[in-house]
Each structure stands twice: as C-alpha cells, then as structure tokens.
Amino acid sequence: MAVTQNTAPIPVRGTQERERLFRFLEEKAKLVRRQTVRLSRIAGAGHYTGTFSCAELFSALYYSQLRFRPDEPHWAERDRFVLSKGHAAIGLYPVLADLGFFDAELLDNYTRLHSPFGDHPDMRKVPGADFSSGSLGHGLSVSLGMALAARVTGREYLTYCMLGDGELAEGQVWSAAMAAGHFKASNLIAIIDRNQLSIDGNTETVMGVEPLDDKFAAFRWEVRRIDGHDYDQILDTFCYVRDRSDERPFCVIADTVKGRGVERMELDKDWHVGNLMGADYDDVMAEIDAGLAPSRSHA
C-alpha cells in the first residue's frame, strides 16, 4: 500500500527531535550537492551554483514538508512542486531517486542519448516531476493553475513553486503573481531562491529585483523573508504554511548564496555552468562531505 510521506508534524524549535531532523536534512543536502557534482561530470557540464543555493530548501521540502507517494507519483491529493528554475533539476533527480520514485542507477546515464533525465525536467519521463520546466517565467503560472484546480475539484493539496531571482525579470511571473493575488490563491506557495546572481552577474547590476518583499506584498501576497540555508527558519516557515488561514498566496523569499557549500563557487558567476575535473572534483566532494562551513559571503 502506498505510503504518504511527511505527514508527521515538523518538530518545534529547541527539541531533540528537531535536532535529529536537522542532521538528517543536512545529510540530504549533502546528497543534493554531491550528486550534482557527480552528474555534472557524466554530462560534461552542469548547473552547480544555482542548485547548491537551494540544497537546504530541496531537502526540507522533500524530507519534511511535501506530501506525496513515491509508489503512486500521480496520486491526485499529493502536494505539487513546480521547479520553475528548471536548471536546478540536477539536484532534484537524486532526491526523487532517493525517495524511491525511480531506480537511482538510471541517473548513471544522465543526459546521455534516450535518458529520461535532461538538464531540465520532463514530467512525461521523470516520475515525481510534477511539471516540465526550463523556460523561465512559466512555473508560477502553471502552479497557479494547479492551485485553482484544487479549488475547482475540492482537493486540499498545496502547490509549491520554486523560482530563481534572475527569473523574476520575466513579465509572466508578475502576470501570475497578480492573478494569484486577485484569485486569493491561498493554497499557492512561491519560494524565491534569492541567490543574488543571474548568469551575467549580480541581479541588482543586471536587472534589479529589490525590494522584493514590497513587490509581492503589493501584488497581494503574504510575504516572509528567511535565510534559505537556515533549517530553523525554513522549518518554522513550513510549519506556518501548513497552519495559516490567510486568504492570500504565500511568498517565501529565501535569501541564499549562489554556490553555497563550495567556497570557490560562492557568488562566482562563472560557475553558473561548469565542469569540475581531476583533483578539483575530489577536493569539492571532500568539502561537501565536511558540511556547510560558515560562508564568507553569507550575511
């Protein structure tokens, strides 16, 4: 019989249960980073830094928050997760494999001819991927559609959408944000991976997105700004998301560091896509295994 994941309440701050969950999630974040490095080598290139920035968010979402059934990926009542920043799929596939959506060995052929796994996720080929993505700016609209569908069909699932900060320059994001506020889509949660960089440099140099909290609030969203690498803040926010009664959609602005966890990559735009070779590969794997060090670039 299919088992629904993450039905237990998230333990409260300061308890031993919360500490145990931290250590568990930390290992899962290491899995995300390690596998991103490994799969990038198979492909010959990969989106390292934009995946590292959301490793804590991925682990917290999939191992403590989202409700789904790996044995029944199309379960109608499952929470939806749309990865609007589809280039972070390289970090999501190992999570889905680890949870049992598919055999992890399938990833050994990552991006090779006929592989189900490309640089951006294909919902028709990847069990557990709720929607295909890759073209930035679409995901919040798609997620709104899922949220409105829940209203039409009387289902109680929540829809989560993760967006990049560079992606916010796409006008469609704001059409979706406006419509979500208008329709009072309280079952829609946007998570902005505010990792500070788009491809060509700092967002505030390339195309400024701040003040982000004010923008979403003006579009009639409830907004909470957190440290996206701090499990206490992430989990407290997730607890709140499950219990809130506000009629507005909910936006989590997760302040993160692009490349977090590998010092040479942190806030370095040139690692958006890269390929680690030789000793560099081993050094980076060792650095990831050691866990998150205090970031030189993290406030």
Place this chain on the structure above:
Amino acid sequence: MTGETTSTASAGPQEISGVFRGSADGATALKETGKKSEQGVSARSIPTFIAGEELADLADADERVVVMTADLASAGRTIDFATRHPDHFFNIGVAEQNMVSVAAGMASTGLRPFVSTFAAYLALLCCEQIRTDLAYTGMPVVMLAHHSGMALGYYGTSHHALEDLSAMRGIAGLTVVCACDANELRAILRASLVHDGPVYVRMGRGRDAEVYADVPENFAFGEAIRLTEGSDVALITTGSQVQPCLQAAEELAKQGISARVVDMHTISPVDAAEIRAAVDDIGTILTVEEHNVTGGLGAAVAEVIAEFGKPVNFRRAGVPDVHVVLGPPAALYAHYELDAAGLTSRAKDLLQHMRGSDR
C-alpha cells in the same frame, strides 16, 4: 467584428447583443438563422457566438471542463459559459501567456481547460507557452483562437492573425484545426474534449454563414470533408474560406467548370490522402485560406504534393506575404481576391494557365 464589440467588452450580454443587433453584419446573421438564444438574439450560426453555450452544454455532462478568457468574455462569448458555470470560469485579465500556462497547470490535474482570446495573441504572443507548456507536456488544453485572419479589419496588423497557422503547425504534438461555421465548431469542441493532447482551434470573426446544416457526423481530426464533387479543379480550403469557395464553385458551375471543394479543417495533421486524391483525380489544385500564403494551408498542401511527386497545376490563394492594407473585412476579402468573385477568377486563371502550358 465591429469596434463597438471590443469597446464594450466588459458589458453584460444584453448590451453586447444590442451592439450586434445594430451592426450591419450582425443583422444579416440574425436574418440568416431564425433561432433564438436565451438573450432573445439569434446567433446560432455564428461560430464565435456558440462557443460559450456549447462549452456550457459540455460542462453540464463533464465536470472537468473549465473555461478561461483574457478579458474578452463577451467578444468570444465565453460569458455564456460563465453565467451557467461561474465556478468553472476564470477571467485571467489581459495576460494571455499567463492564461495558457495556468491552463497547463489545471490540465495536469485532470481538468479539461478551454482558453479563449483573439488568435493574434493566442498563437503569436503565446507561441512559446503553447510549445513548451502544452505540446511538449501533452496537456489537453483547447485553445479557442477567435477573430483569426484579418477579421478585425481596420484594427490593423496588431490585431490580425495571418501567421498563426504557420506558427502552430510547426509545433509537434499540437492539433491545428479551423472551424468554418457553428456546426463544425460544435463538432470540433466535442472532438477536442476526448482528444488526448492540445488543440488549437482557429475561429473566424463570428459572422461566418452556415456551411453545415447539422453538426457533421463522424467528424475526426485529420480527415478532410469533401463538400462537393468536381473534375476540373479542386479548391482545398479551410475555416472562413470554405463558404466563399462553395459560392465560387456555384459560379464556376454556371460557366461550365466543375469544382471539388474540400474542407481541410485540420491543418496539422493534414489529410495527405485527400490531397493525393485531388492530384490523382483532378490534377489542378487551388488552395484557399485567410492566411499568409507562406506557411499555412497552401504550404502544407504543397509539401504533400511535392513529396507525392506527380506533376500538378497548383496555386495558393491567400494573403500575399505582406502586412495587409487598412479596411473593413469585406473590403479586404475583395481586395485580396478571397471573396467568391475573386476565387472564381483565380480558379479560371489557373485552368487557363494549364491549358496554355498544354499548347
């Protein structure tokens, strides 16, 4: 469509009906039909007008149906759906790309969304959303692209869709179909609801005269309908040009020329067998479409003919590769020889050319 229509787009059905009663073409359409809708205005043969009612009928029996518009509920008559199924209707505002992607998300949960707006914005503005969110994913979203071609006449090129077939038929996994009248649209909508994948439905300007007295039986995507038999020339046409082609065929018959008229409602996948039959049986083919001659029906037919490899007399009637001049729709159809007189003349020219080359 007149200027009044869009300028009163936020008004209720009664006011809109009034506008149409007062407009010349609307009055003609009313006279042609003789049935009455709930608002007391007969609009049954007008494709745009039946869309909302037909969808509401479908939704009565199928709770998966949801309908969206981008601030054109009245112009596209989805308002008739909204009044009957308000909880299944979403006006997304002037945000067409958002509408398409929202529909994709809805469809992923098992709903059957129908989205409706001007063809120019659906096909051209949303081209990438249609490709990526609907076709690549196989989402069963039906797009009702009304006021296609140069139906919006003097509104100008911004409001014309003379490139939509070209853009849409290049997308894998997308069915592209044109409605020539209300009954064919009904058949298309019903077929769309059981079709496994996205459908782009090209609709006219809402005044197309009746071609089918009843909903065509055994309608299927990709299977053209031969409306008249003929032996001298085949008029392969679609959508708004089916009716003028039938009129041209009548005129040609008076002049001793026998024309086969084919309603090639589905542009992708195109009915290659019917095209090859026209080559084999007749050997003289004129394609007729309210679309740029580049990339549309004519191009699709030409591709089949070229690969078939038999010599054939072939011309494409449509809008030449230009942004059209300004004018009301009827004047534009005459100007580009897409009315009955123009098509009669085009068909005769093609036959004369053939006889000339034979000598």
